[in-house]
Amino acid sequence: xxxxxxxxxxxxxxxxxxxxxxxxxxxxxxxxxxxxxxxxxxxxxxxxxxxxxxxxxxxxxxxxxxxxxxxxxxxxxxxxxxxxxxxxxxxxxxxxxxxxxxxxxxxxxxxxxxxxxxxxxxxxxxxxxxxxxxxxxxxxxxxxxxxxxxxxxxxxxxxxxxxxxxxxxxxxxxxxxxxxxxxxxxxxxxxxxxxxxxxxxxxxxxxxxxxxxxxxxxxxxxxxxxxxxxxxxxxxxxxxxxxxxxxxxxxxxxxxxxxxxxxxxxxxxxxxxxxxxxxxxxxxxxxxxxxxxxxxxxxxxxxxxxxxxxxxxxxxxxxxxxxxxxxxxxxxxxxxxxxxxxxxxxxxxxxxxxxxxxx
Ligand SMILES: *Cc1c(COP(=O)(O)O)cnc(C)c1O
Numbered sequence: 001x002x003x004x005x006x007x008x009x010x011x012x013x014x015x016x017x018x019x020x021x022x023x024x025x026x027x028x029x030x031x032x033x034x035x036x037x038x039x040x041x042x043x044x045x046x047x048x049x050x051x052x053x054x055x056x057x058x059x060x061x062x063x064x065x066x067x068x069x070x071x072x073x074x075x076x077x078x079x080x081x082x083x084x085x086x087x088x089x090x091x092x093x094x095x096x097x098x099x100x101x102x103x104x105x106x107x108x109x110x111x112x113x114x115x116x117x118x119x120x121x122x123x124x125x126x127x128x129x130x131x132x133x134x135x136x137x138x139x140x141x142x143x144x145x146x147x148x149x150x151x152x153x154x155x156x157x158x159x160x161x162x163x164x165x166x167x168x169x170x171x172x173x174x175x176x177x178x179x180x181x182x183x184x185x186x187x188x189x190x191x192x193x194x195x196x197x198x199x200x201x202x203x204x205x206x207x208x209x210x211x212x213x214x215x216x217x218x219x220x221x222x223x224x225x226x227x228x229x230x231x232x233x234x235x236x237x238x239x240x241x242x243x244x245x246x247x248x249x250x251x252x253x254x255x256x257x258x259x260x261x262x263x264x265x266x267x268x269x270x271x272x273x274x275x276x277x278x279x280x281x282x283x284x285x286x287x288x289x290x291x292x293x294x295x296x297x298x299x300x301x302x303x304x305x306x307x308x309x310x311x312x313x314x315x316x317x318x319x320x321x322x323x324x325x326x327x328x329x330x331x332x333x334x335x336x337x338x339x340x341x342x343x344x345x346x347x348x349x350x351x352x353x354x355x356x357x358x359x
Contacts, residue, residue, distance in 0.1 A: 002319060003016070004319040004320070004321040004322075005318075005319055005320045005321060005344035005347050005348065006321050006322055006340075006344075007320065007321060007322040007323045007333075007334045007335050007336065007340070007344075007348070008321065008322030008335060009151055009152075009174075009195070009297060009322065009326070009333060009335040010151070010173075010174065010192070010194045010195040010200075010335070011194040011195075011199065011200050012194065012195050012196070012322075012335055012337050012339070013337060013339045013340055014198070014199075014246070014250065014339050015250060015253045015338075015339045017253060018246065018249040018250055018253055018339075021249060022245075022246060022249065029045065030045065032045050036049065036241060036242055036245045037241070037242045039241065041235060041238050041239055041241050042235070046241055046245075049241075049244065049245050049248055050071070050233075050234070050239070050244055052248060053071075053244055053245075053247060053248035053251060054069050054071075056248065056251045056252060056255060057069055057204075057206075057251055059255065060177065060251055060254055060255055060259055060260060061177065061180075061181070061183065061206075061260060062183065063183055063206060064183070066208060066209050066210070067183060067206055067207060067208050067209065068205075068206070068207050068209055068212065068230050069204070069205070069206055070204075070205040070206075070207065070226065070229045070230065070234050071202055071203075071204065071205075071234040071239050071240070071244050072202075072203045072204075072205055072229060072234065072239075073201060073202070073203060073239070073240055074203060075192045075200075075203055076101070076171055076173045076190060076191065076192040076203060077104070078203065078224075079105075079171070079190040079203065079205070080104060080105040080107075080108035080109070081108050081111075081112075081224065082224050082226070083105070083109065083143070083145065083169055083188065083190070084108070084109040084112045084113060084115075085112060085216065085218075085220050085224055085225075086211075086212070086213065086216060086220075086224075086225065086226050087142050087143045087167070087169070087187075087188070087211060088109075088112060088113050088142050088143075088217075089142050089217075090140075090217075091139075091140030091141055091142045092113060092114050092115055092116055092138060092140055092141055092142070093109060093113070093115050093116070093141050093142050093143050093144070093145060094115070094116050094117075094118050094137050094138050094141045094143075094144040094145065094166075095109065095115050095116070095117055095144075095145045096117070096118065096119045096120070096130065096144070096145065096146045096161065097117055097119070097120035097121070097122055097126075098120075098121055098126060098129055098130070098146070098147055098150050098153070098155060098157075099126045099147060099150035099151075099152055099153045099155070100126075100150075100152050100153075100326075100328070101147045101150065101151065101152070101171060101173070102145070102146070102147035102150070102171070103122075105145055105147065105171060106145070109145070116138045116141065118135065118137075118138060119132075119135060119161075125153075126150065126152075126153040126155065127153065127155070127287060127288045127289055127292070128155060128288060128289035128291070128292040129155050129156070129157055129158070129291075129292040132157075132159055132160070132161045132162070135161050135162065136162075136164070137163050137164065137166040141166050142166070142167075143166060143167045143168070143169045143187060143188075144161060144163045144166055144167070144168050144169065145169045145170075145171075146160070146161065146168065146169070146170050146171070147170075147171040148170045148171060148172050148175055149172065149173075149174045149175035149178075149294055149295075149296050149297070150174075150294065150297070151173065151174040151195070151296075151297050151326075151335075152297075152326040152328075152329055152333075153287075153288060153297075153299060153329065154286075154287065154288050154293065154294045154297045154298055154299030154333060155288050155289075155292040155293065155294055156175060156292065156293070156294035156295060156296065158291065158292070160185050167186075167187025167188065167208065167211060168185060168186050168187055168188075169186070169187060169188045169189075169190075170186055170188070170189050170190075171190060171191070172189050172190070172191040173190070173191045173192045173195055173196075174195045174196065174294075174296050174297060174335075174337075175196065175294075175295070175296050176189070176191040176195075176196050176197060176204065177196060177197055177251075177254060177260060177263060177338065178196055178260075178263055178264070178267050178295060178296055178337070178338055179260055179263060179264035179267065179295065180259075180260040180261060180264060181260075183206065186206070186208075187207070187208045187211050188205065188206070188207045188208065188211060189204075189205070189206040189207075190203060190204070190205050190206075191203065191204050193243060193247050195296075195335070195337055196296070196337045196338050197247050197250050197251065197338070198243055198244075198246045198247030198250050199242070199243045199246050199247070200243070201240040201242075201243040202239075202240045202243035202244055202247055204247070205226070205229075207226060209230075211226075212226045212227050212230050213226075213227060214227050222236065223236070223237070250338075250339070254338065263338055266338075266342065267295045267296070267336070267338065268295065269342060270336045270340060270342055270345045271293070271294075271295045271296075271298065271336060273342070273345055273346065273349055274298045274334060274336065274345055274348070274349060275290075275293060275298065277349040277352055277353065278298075278300050281352065281353075281356055282356070283302050283355075283356040283359065284300050284301070284302050284352060284356070285300060285301065285303065286298070286299065286300050287299045287300060287301055287329075287331060295336075296335060296336060296337055297333055297334070297335050297336075298333065298334045298335075298336060299325060299329065299331060299332070299333045300331060300332050300333075300334075301325075301330070301331030301332060302331075305330065307359070308325075308330070308331055308332060311332065311352075311355055312324050312332065314351070314355060315348075315351060318347065318351055320344075320347065320348055320351060322335065323348070334348060
C-alpha cells in the first residue's frame with residue numbers, strides 16, 4: 001500500500017491515526033456490534049458521539065455557552081443562503097470580496113436582498129486581502145460577511161475587519177481550527193468539514209445565540225432555519241452521522257496534539273518552509289502578495305503553463321498528489337491543512353528544487 005502526499009484542496013487529507021482508528025471500529029463501534037454508519041442517530045451510542053464532539057469543540061476553541069454549535073448539511077454553499085435568510089432583518093449586508101467563494105456568497109445573498117460591497121480585490125485578480133484600516137460597516141448592515149481563507153487564490157485575513165456592533169460572519173471552510181481565534185469577534189462561523197476537520201457531508205456552524213431568530217420575514221423552509229436545528233440539537237432530521245463521528249476523532253486528535261496553539265505552530269512551520277522555498281527560487285513564485293499569504297493553501301507558478309504542467313506530471317511520479325491549481329486559476333496549489341505532515345511538505349519542496357536545478 002502506498003499513501004500519497006495528499007495536497008488536495010478538498011475533500012482533503014485526514015490524520016492517519018484517525019483513519020486507522022475508524023478502520024478498527026468499522027465492524028464494531030465500542031461494543032455496539034455495528035458500525036457507526038449502521039446505527040440509529042437516536043441511539044445512546046450516537047448521542048454520545050455527538051455530545052462529546054460538541055463539548056470537545058467548545059474545549060478546543062474556547063466556545064462559550066452563549067454560542068451554539070450546529071452540525072448541518074448542504075456544505076458551505078447552503079450557508080450562502082441560510083446566512084441572509086436568517087440574519088437579514090430590514091437592512092442590508094456588507095460582503096467583502098476576496099475571491100470566488102466570497103463572490104458566490106454575495107451573489108446568493110443578492111437574491112434575497114440588496115447587498116453592499118464596500119471592499120474588493122477583484123481588480124487585482126484577488127491576489128491580496130484589501131486593507132481593512134478605516135473600514136466601517138454600512139449604516140443599515142445586518143452583518144458583515146468575509147471569506148476568511150481564500151482556498152482558490154491562497155490568501156487569508158491576518159486581521160479581521162472592525163465591525164463594531166454589527167455581527168461578523170465568516171466562511172472558515174478552509175481554515176477552521178488551524179490556529180487560535182477569538183470567537184467574540186464573530187457572530188457566526190461556518191465551515192464545510194471536508195478541508196480541515198473531517199469528511200464531506202458535514203457543515204459546522206458556530207453561532208451567537210442571540211442571532212438565532214424564531215420569526216423570520218418571508219417564507220423560509222424549516223431546514224434553512226437555524227432555530228429549527230438549534231431546538232432539535234441538530235437532529236431535526238438524520239444528521240450526517242459518520243461525518244460527525246470522524247470529525248469528532250479529528251477534534252480529539254487536535255486536542256491531543258497541543259490544541260489550536262499546536263496546530264498553529266505546525267501550520268506555520270509547514271507554510272514557512274514552502275514560502276521560503278518559493279522566495280528563494282529563481283523559477284517558481286508565489287501568486288499573491290506576501291502580507292496576504294494563506295497558511296493553508298499555497299498558490300504558485302513557474303510563469304509558464306507548459307512548464308507548470310510538466311511540474312505537476314513529474315510530481316505524480318513521486319506520489320505528490322493534488323497540486324494542480326483551481327481550474328480557473330491555473331498554476332499550482334498546495335493545500336497544507338492541519339493533517340498534512342511536515343515531511344510531505346519537505347518532499348514537495350525538495351522536488352521543486354530538483355525540478356529547478358534540472359530544467
Ligand atoms: C470549498 C469551499 C466552499 C464550498 O464548500 P461546499 O461544502 O462544497 O459547499 C465554500 N467556501 C470556501 C472558503 C471553500 O473553501
